[in-house]
Amino acid sequence: MELKKLWALVRRNMKCYFKDKFLFLVSLITPMILLVLFITFLRSVYLDSFRDILAKFGFTAPDKLLDGLAGSWLLSSVVSVCAVTVAICSNAVMIQDKIEGSINDLRTSPVRDTTLSVSYFIANFLVTLIVMLAVIAVGFVYLAAVGWYIPFEDVLMILLDTLCCVLFGTLLAGVIESFISTQGAISAVSTLVSSLYGFICGAYMPLSQFANGVKDFICVLPGTYSVGIMRKHFMGGYVDKLAELGLPAEGQKAILDGFDGNIYVGSVQMPLWSMYVILLGTCALLLVAYITIVVVRNRKHTAKRAA
Amino acid sequence: MIIEIENLRKTYKDVVAVDDLSFKVKEGELFAFLGVNGAGKSTTINIISGILKKDGGTVKVFGEDIDGKTEGIKSKLGMVFQNSVLDKRLSVYDNMKSRAALYGIFGKDFNVRFDELDGLLGLKDIMKRPVCKLSGGQRRRADIARALIHKPELLILDEPTTGLDPQTRQAVWKVIDDLRKTRGLTVFLTTHYMEEAAVADYVVILDSGRKAAEGTPHDLKTAYATDIIRIYSHLDEAEGLFSSNGAAVRRERDHIDVCVKGTAAATDFIVKNPDLFDDYEVLKGDMDSVFLSVTGKNIREA
Numbered sequence: 001m002e003l004k005k006l007w008a009l010v011r012r013n014m015k016c017y018f019k020d021k022f023l024f025l026v027s028l029i030t031p032m033i034l035l036v037l038f039i040t041f042l043r044s045v046y047l048d049s050f051r052d053i054l055a056k057f058g059f060t061a062p063d064k065l066l067d068g069l070a071g072s073w074l075l076s077s078v079v080s081v082c083a084v085t086v087a088i089c090s091n092a093v094m095i096q097d098k099i100e101g102s103i104n105d106l107r108t109s110p111v112r113d114t115t116l117s118v119s120y121f122i123a124n125f126l127v128t129l130i131v132m133l134a135v136i137a138v139g140f141v142y143l144a145a146v147g148w149y150i151p152f153e154d155v156l157m158i159l160l161d162t163l164c165c166v167l168f169g170t171l172l173a174g175v176i177e178s179f180i181s182t183q184g185a186i187s188a189v190s191t192l193v194s195s196l197y198g199f200i201c202g203a204y205m206p207l208s209q210f211a212n213g214v215k216d217f218i219c220v221l222p223g224t225y226s227v228g229i230m231r232k233h234f235m236g237g238y239v240d241k242l243a244e245l246g247l248p249a250e251g252q253k254a255i256l257d258g259f260d261g262n263i264y265v266g267s268v269q270m271p272l273w274s275m276y277v278i279l280l281g282t283c284a285l286l287l288v289a290y291i292t293i294v295v296v297r298n299r300k301h302t303a304k305r306a307a
Numbered sequence: 308m309i310i311e312i313e314n315l316r317k318t319y320k321d322v323v324a325v326d327d328l329s330f331k332v333k334e335g336e337l338f339a340f341l342g343v344n345g346a347g348k349s350t351t352i353n354i355i356s357g358i359l360k361k362d363g364g365t366v367k368v369f370g371e372d373i374d375g376k377t378e379g380i381k382s383k384l385g386m387v388f389q390n391s392v393l394d395k396r397l398s399v400y401d402n403m404k405s406r407a408a409l410y411g412i413f414g415k416d417f418n419v420r421f422d423e424l425d426g427l428l429g430l431k432d433i434m435k436r437p438v439c440k441l442s443g444g445q446r447r448r449a450d451i452a453r454a455l456i457h458k459p460e461l462l463i464l465d466e467p468t469t470g471l472d473p474q475t476r477q478a479v480w481k482v483i484d485d486l487r488k489t490r491g492l493t494v495f496l497t498t499h500y501m502e503e504a505a506v507a508d509y510v511v512i513l514d515s516g517r518k519a520a521e522g523t524p525h526d527l528k529t530a531y532a533t534d535i536i537r538i539y540s541h542l543d544e545a546e547g548l549f550s551s552n553g554a555a556v557r558r559e560r561d562h563i564d565v566c567v568k569g570t571a572a573a574t575d576f577i578v579k580n581p582d583l584f585d586d587y588e589v590l591k592g593d594m595d596s597v598f599l600s601v602t603g604k605n606i607r608e609a
Contacts, residue, residue: 004411005408005411009408011405012394012397012401012405015397015401016394016396016397019396019397019437100395101388101390101392102393102394104353104358104388104392105386105388105392105406105453107356107357107358108357108358108381108384108386109409109410110409110410
């Protein structure tokens, strides 16, 4: 019975998010910013960069391949960043419940506090995943239109990466927003994260273009590795195609190094498995922190007076 | 007893919200809780309903201590909050469905219950509308429907008619009265409206977190209310006489009001001054007067 109640709460929380058009739009600010940047100048900047790199190796590639490569770079940024920004906004349902007093109504019903807390987490995870899958679907249609070179294994890996990123975003949102209980604070956090997160995880600009100190700082943040794994699987097929067309290994490395297909800490290239370890390890730490917060909160039962 | 509270205490940092409060609510009665804003009414009902944790004392609801497992208590308790706490962007139907599920009411059972509530409160015309688009009265209907979705035995109403027009207030009370008559529902009410408290079976007046008085409305009026003799003739003589006796007198256009302590004092005045009483009436002190006497505060101004 408690599971049925949990599912009813999850559905209720998800409906509350999707019916709030403002919240939904705010959570899509990041992909919209990236899209505008891409359309206005990033696409041509990256295409020029790709051509410059290839020219150093006396190599030219078909426009279709380069367009797809630029698009896959953009899409890897969008997916990894939105997994956090959408989760932050979607989790606002929990805070709105505190502000509007709905949490008190839920607490007068025979539902365990733990069930309530878990329902917010699951709903946030599912909402973020749904939005992400929709973004990926739209992105794949675009890539198919301009040039599709992503092998099926990488598509599966992208879906797995998305799950990891969504888990990371949901846990991060859960921990950060546990301490928020006002409309002003949630608006500030949503706006700040939506606009800044992309910069501090290297999603808006390749890490190679940052100064060394900033780059080192960004490499300390686990979000960087969520972008890193996405880049590997979105861009891998395109670089393989370049190799197939005759681009030497140095050229492939130059493309991957210049556009975060390879991530370096100092001079050490981070292997793919280490990025997963860092990302999932952070998820584990966030999960412990989240559970601790929920347990302490429920024990204190510090609900404020009814509205 | 449906509710038994002894020596309840609750503080918010340095502020004592409820202090050594004790009272009982009997099955099937309409129990009114009176107090100005900040008197501790909402704190008390939030403790009873399991939203807030108490600092001291004992609270038993349906014979069960709220310090133990509260699922049993909560499944028999419905609450209408001071402000609507339904999900504003969801429709009335979706709100009812999601709340009913929390009581284990799903599928056909929910549809049957929704139809019953529709018969009681007229929900069909608003069922598809988002709560944020409802008028105050419609929203209150939805709030009450939500509180009744699981057929509770105890209904807690936190100032349920505040801000409603008289017609809607009357409609709300008709529903509650019908439920009391047909189902023996126990109603725990906090209100600012003295006319609502006046029809309660039992009243507790709360002042600064402490119980200031309790009893049936009749007992309270007898003990604390000031009666008024309203005289329509010989106004100048009456005013002079009562003023010189130190009674509180208020002159109006066509009458004077003389405040007297109880019906016996009114009779005494009339018997001693029969010449002045050609045209008069004695008005029994109301709950406003009781509240003013007990707390020294006017609830309408507080």
